[in-house]
Amino acid sequence: MPLKSYGVLAGRVRDHRREGGTDSPHYQIQVEAAGTMFRVAVNVLSSQAPAELLYTASEDFTHPILPGLAALPDGFNPLDSTPGGLALDFIRGNLFDRTSLRTLPSDKPGPDNDLADKLDHYVQRAEADSTARLYAFGERWGPEPTTPDKVFGFLPGNGVHDIHMNQGNSRQFTRDDGVWQDGGLLLAFADRWVAIFLAFQNQMWHTHDSTGHTLVGVPPAGPAGHPAPGEPDRQIRIIAALVNPLGPAPEAETITLLNTTAEPVDLTGWSLIDRASHRANLTGPVLPPGDAARIPVPAPVALGNSGGTITLVNADGLKVDGVAYTTAPEGRTLTF
Incomplete structure (x- = not known):
């Protein structure tokens, strides 16, 4: 418990x-x-x-x-x-x-x-x-x-x-x-x-969102600096976000993702999560190796202007990348 x-x-x-x-x-x-x-x-x-x-x-x-x-x-x-x-x-x-x-x-x-x-x-x-x-x-x-x-x-x-x-x-x-x-x-x-x-060192990094228990079927690896083969950490990176666009609400928030792998990655079924734990599924795109794409932030995910977090999880529900920010000047793109 x-x-x-x-x-x-x-x-x-x-x-x-x-x-x-x-x-x-x-x-x-x-x-x-x-x-x-x-x-x-x-x-x-x-x-x-x-x-x-x-x-x-x-x-x-x-x-x-x-x-x-x-x-x-x-x-x-x-x-x-x-x-x-x-x-x-x-x-x-x-x-x-x-x-x-x-x-x-x-x-x-x-x-x-x-x-x-x-x-x-x-x-x-x-x-x-x-x-x-x-x-x-x-x-x-x-x-x-x-x-x-x-x-x-x-x-x-x-x-x-x-x-x-x-x-x-x-x-x-x-x-x-x-x-x-x-x-x-x-x-x-x-x-x-x-x-x-x-x-x-014997604690596992990928855990259940409700219980905190280690997820079954995840390659065995603790939170050490080098994720085990098969873990998705940092394969896709959140490199930028437009949190506070110009103009009245509802604002067209966007994030920019970078594929760091040597293979194309289809983001269909992946999800974004905000600080309040709102989750929204992505419908693509397919990111070629080494390419970046700027994509709209889907509802109900909302990026707070006074600070927040952005988390990317794959289709298996495993965290791939996550960032935090504290300020969001209007019209300026944040980089991570």
């Missing part, structure tokens, strides 16, 4: 702790939120083989969820696991390029060469900056009124965990599968947002 108490913790970083030498080490972050202390427990090693986690970070993150995040009060904010809001979904939310995920050891001698070092780089900066805020997405535990926190000692014990992908799991962890409930760390600094996303 999905996570029971999914949401995002907003607050100030007060302390941090690296763990090593345990079966399931975490990178621990102490966060103060509206006078209450929380511990954010970030997995840095998996209890299942292969143990090293997959990691990606953006040091200048942009996405349409950011204005809503910035408006949240400090504290734990429950989130509905639905599209169009602030919940994270690695696959459907178009948060990052799947191929940017890389494996990292949890803790290794030497500078800047393990996952704890990467987290230190951003968390210590936020700890030293009184204006920085941390947004930790995951599942809440506590409060535990009579139990001090086992790492930082504050009372009541209180925190957030599952700061990682929470779908496409294997074995006993399939119980946590769900959509729009992925974890992550976002840090807001005065000049930029930083986003950190983690996944386990």
